[in-house]
Amino acid sequence: RVEAFREAASAMEQEKEILLEMIHNIQNSQDMRHISEGEREELNLTANRLMGRTLTVEVSESLLHATKMIDEIVNKLLDDLEDAKIRLMSLYGACTSDVPAGPIDQKFQSVVIGCAIEDQKKIKRRLETLLRNLENSEKSITLLEHQKSSVRQSCNSKQD
DSSP, X not given: OHHHHHHHHHHHHHHXXXXXXXXXXXXXXXXXXXXXXXXXXXHHHHHHHHHHHHHTOOOOOSOHHHHHHHHHHHHTTTTOHHHHHHHHHHHHHHHOSSOOSSOOOHHHHHHHHTSOHHHHHHHHHHXXXXXXXXXXXXXXXXXXXXXXXXXXXXXXXXXX
């Protein structure tokens, strides 16, 4: 029964991550730019409400130390996006058997090695999701910056 309980908790945690990723992807999709301002505002309010409700659900297993290390980096994402990405990649490098592209967080690696194989997989999956979301966010930011510069150029050429 304990194993079934742990598996159910793990499945709920994965479902939570999938829901958060789906909401994030909807908020940053190209389709959002093609609807009216009112509809976009309404969808964003609904997405933010759903995101908030999803984040209130906490499923916790015995991965506390590794999870805390990841959460610390996630909380710093807004302060320094590039540094957070580098740190997440170093944590991910500690979880993979492949030769990582950058440095490995040795402290994190020792924590992960101390976890059960299933827990190691969960930690790796969470890091993959975070890195994928970060990559998608960077693409959205780049796209928005490109659109802003195109609008500026268009406005400048009309003024000339």
